[in-house]
Amino acid sequence: MSTLPLQQTRGFWFSEWAFPIFVATLASGIFAGTHLYYVYHIGAFNDIAIVAMLEAGIKGGSYGAAAAFGASFLFARVLEGPLVGILDIGGSLQTGIGIGVPALMLGAGITAPLTSFPLALLTGAVLGYAIGAVIILIRKFTINSSQSTFGADIMMGAGNAAGRYLGPLIIISAIMASIPVGIGATIGGGIFYHYKKPVAGGAIIGAMILGAIFPIAAQ
């Protein structure tokens, strides 16, 4: 999905070996976020429904659901990441490292990595680095050892094209939410388009302004 000439995508920030470091920092933060949740009941990097699975275990129930859910997501995403070129952080890190691994540890009676902040950071970093390294290793044996670009240009085109749909989608969604918010989103989108800005941005601002004046009814 790159439009840059090849020599500009070199160096540390684009390199293969830097990738595990980026995964390590992100995983370290996410795992420490689960530490915050375990100790202070705040700051887990996941959606309420998924955090609730971990909470079920903490409250004395079984960690089985959280562990199985997290581990299977982690596994699938680690295999998928190197093949498609994008590691999905929602499944692999936020659910896998942030929920699945803590559930496995707590289920086995290991609490130290979750009660100690430095240990949480370290655990996350080590796990993240390992995941990053596995991904780079899989890449080496698949797409990296070939001359083909594997349709990078096609994916770039599709990625760009998909983004254009969001503006109209927000306006339609706003109209379905309420009349004032719909009018706000329509006008906002129109103004943004006139000034050659993305429709999505204007639609959100319009929806928020009208939504603040005429709140959407909660069902």
Added chain:
Amino acid sequence: MVTLLIIFKSLIIGALVGFGVGAGAARMFHAPNVQGMGAFRTFGELNACAGDPISHFSFGLGFLFNSWASVVGAGALTQDVDHRILPNWAAAALLWKNKNVEETLHNPKRMAIAGAIIGAVVVTILNSTAAAIPVSMQMVATKVLVPAANWLINPIMPIVFWMAAMDAGRRTGVWGTVLGGLSHLVMGNAVPGIVLGILIGKGVDDSGWDRITKTLVTAVVLLFVLSGFFRGFDAAFLHSINVEVPQWLIDLHKMFGSAVK
């Protein structure tokens, strides 16, 4: 004291998370030549804002209220912090001064640094303020942005990627269609499957059935089989065609800690 401790820890956590998210998001724009990290939806949404700082900022802001309410109510930050708020705000901060996306949004170094600063601020604010969240703002996020973003993920992105695969030649189209359908069944979204289809189709177009493309296909088959198993697709499939799930399969699932009916 507890609040101070939470603030201190949140600053570190936010900076670490933002750093990784920023670098990973910028690298997504160079995939598959460079391994990226984020999500297809993040990639699509970043593209939707087209390098306009106000759009990136307002998109992130829309989800901030939702995350805020969630963390105050249940202690869960939501996945949107990493998927939407941090990458879009890091992009907005960089694009404010320089409108050239290749030097900003697509640059892992700048995105990592901007992400770290914004991550530290956002995560700390979210974790430390139990202030009342404007409910009307939160409703805009849940009633307007969430449905729109869900439509983008399904069915818009699958369709757009599908069309691109079919327009790229017969082989890519066939692989994209088959793997896309299977991926929607097994993984819940067709996009990863279509991307794999493009990968295999173009790989074979360019270099034929060599060791690499064969390894690729093997890895893809493995991915589908194991994803299907771990997400309980096998049992769900047997259920839907009115076949009793054999006991050994239930036991096999139990061995890996997951329960199937």
